[in-house]
Amino acid sequence: MKKFDAIIIGSGQAGTPLAFKLAAEGNKVAFIEKKHFGGTCVNDGCTPTKAYVASARRIWDACNGAALGVNIPEGASADLKKIKSRKDKIVQESVDGISSGVEKEENITFFEGEARFSGEKTIEVNSEEITASEIYINTGARPVIPEPFRKLNYLTNESILQLEELPEHLVIVGGSYIGLEFGQMFRRFGSKVTIIEKGPSIIGREDKEISENIQEFLQDEGIEFRLNAKCIGGTQNADNSVTLKLDCKEGGPEVTGSHLLIGVGRKPNTDSLNLQAAGIKIGDRGYIKVNDFLETNVKGVFALGDCNGEGAFTHTSYNDYEIIVANKFSNINRRISDRVMTYNLYTDPPLGRAGMTRKAALAKGYKIMEATMPMSRVARAREKGETNGMMQVIVNAENQKILGASILGVGGDEIINSILLIMYADVPYTVLKNAVISHPTVSELLPTLLKGLKEI
Template sequence: MKFDAIIIGSGQAGTPLAASLAKNGQKVAIIEKAKFGGTCVNTGCTPTKSYIASARRAFVSKNSSDHGVEISGDIKINLKQIKKRKEAIIEESRNGIEKMLEDNEHITVYRGKAKFKDPHHIEVGSETLSAEKIFLNTGARPRIPSVFEKIPYYTNEGMLELEEIPEHLLIVGGGYIGLEFAQMFRRFGSKVSIIDHGSRLMKQEDQDISEAIREILEKEGINIYFNAAVSKAEATAKTAELTLKIEGSEEKITGTHVLVATGRIPNTDNLGLEMAGVKLNEKGYVKVNEQLQTNVPHIWALGDCNGEGAFTHTSFDDFQIVNDHLFGDSKLKLSHRYTCYAAFTDPPLARVGMNEQIIKEKGIKAKIASIPMSKVSRAKEMGETQGMMKIYIEASTGNILGASFLGTGADEYIHSIIDAMYAGAPYTTIRDAVHIHPTVSELIPTMLQSPKDLEL
């Protein structure tokens, strides 16, 4: 079968690209070996945020007496109902994607595993497809260290299939996936222990942000082991025992469930990319240029498999870059993108651009505007004063270099900073703006009134 374009993967870049190619009159094949919608819809954003919403309800129910709301009796967590609600939300999204693809007369859907025969031909089951343009949107999967291979363990995917609350959940990894699940299941009633090989959580964040996140989690009763490497993993029918090496000594920890959240690896190893001549980097990600083209010009790589972002929003932006390259004026480029993301702990962490440690590493002369959430009236009124807001400004231009917000609603009001950065507006634009009272974001102009020099 010959097509104008073949897309491997129906994730957050592949699906809109298929629709755009079809809209422009091209004959498209899209190949999906698992479930439509990719990680975000099935095992990532959609299901985890539905669980986080349930965990938030449980936490508020148990912690409202200070607000004059007293609830008597036990708060019961029905994980089967939480799972059922999650699956209904997923099914709606997944069915919508599948229907859109299958109902489009210009798109042919293939279910199965794709493998290159040569740069223009791909095998799917017993069929061979060819196209002048090929797009990789194969995503990534959890990385599992070999020490865990002989015991039962869970990834984020398996945790979302549980129907009983773990008695003691051991989480290996202190990144945003591990922290979200830690707080979530602690609020569901599990005892939770985090094991991290580093000296602090979220090591890519500033020291004070990492410390504040630690305090938030420990306040909720989560145990954290730092500088801890898992040297041995054993299991019985009901428990798992991990041997930790902590600064030269050994310590054993026993739990009922083990969640491995030690990072992700790209799904590029079984595609036969060597037959197409596509180059990978040392970590297995597909090498791409500014328009997401690989070293083979008619093959592009979008989403998590290219290593240029690990989020739904960066995957969708990859689609926009490629779509502009194909049908627009080619103004969009990978280098124009500011790194931004959120960790959906409660309160959430939101980040855009550079933080303090990057600015210092680069030796950039900068200013900082900051405020603790305990000084924000709306946060005090809500009784949610944990965290802080920090904005970094280039001293010579007044342009915003980045921001780190940890606090109630941070994942929303970070966008005022993101938008200003894309607009190329100096910090004074936000400083002189009038924000609505009473809100958290109204303190952003206030804190920008007197930024201080950042010490290098």
């Protein structure tokens, strides 16, 4: 049995930098990947989808010049083959970079195959057993496909990126982050888009005003929404279109589209690891249970990234890597609980989020102050002709610390970081309220926003 200092299962945004760091420190590393280097972010997530978002934005610019006095000849259209080709090139460059680095690192032994535990500290891959005193699991997650759709020709966030012909009518099941981003992209590319959501609002975890704002500007672009609509079955038609049968309060009981995208959530890739052989505990939803330092109940075995249920984002996965490295090599004792929740929704305009929503803060019993401002009041947004959205900040009324914020509007994905840094600094909101911020920017309205705080 080959013995290593460390085994890393999965080459996502935590596993890959960890492999190189451990190797650079002189450790013999077994690096296992069954599919492709880079994990979800590089291959099926952030990198390819944001490339598509950029293409969709170019079409929007071409179609909306008249409002700013720019006459653009009609006829802008999407060439999905070229859009996909550009995306594929960007993805391949990242994958090739990782592959080249692995080949050159003499302390990394790469195994292409599926890993399974055969004991507490032993892994079987390609019928070979290997062992190490430290094992790091970074296997990511995959789309959930509910039973009513499994016999239909459906797309996921992965397979839709392989299309080369534009869908005539894209029906999307799931009104959350995946569904909204792809919905707006393909509507701008030229597809008819219908989004079906079983809840009373899209992205139900957000505060009502944020959800309503997003739905409003997506409807303005021609996207149809069917809320409170539970899918109870589907039919694959002779022309390969799909008809979904709905139990809904408004609209017809059926929706027919040329293509069907399922975007109702993701589940961890832990079911094939044979975790019971190692005695590793998982939760009800299949996520590996970890402590504040990312260690499982088995000493020396850690779970990083989407498979641990402690954040389903590239930045939280990378932070998992940082926690491991800081604690192992610098004795800093970084923890999962140190980080402030943050994420972005990449509709156009985007939503930047940090900390808690208003409803979450109230549910936890905080006495709060809230300030909101429509983007139409922001001079820079008016000058750019992009006034959709709003800004919202929630403050703890007892200690003046920011509990959370939502920046929905032009530049919101970047502007949210100003508030996030104030939260990490653990200082009162007045630090930002009293700051002098350059003009003309969207960010300059943050102090003005905070001056309007009112108790809830």
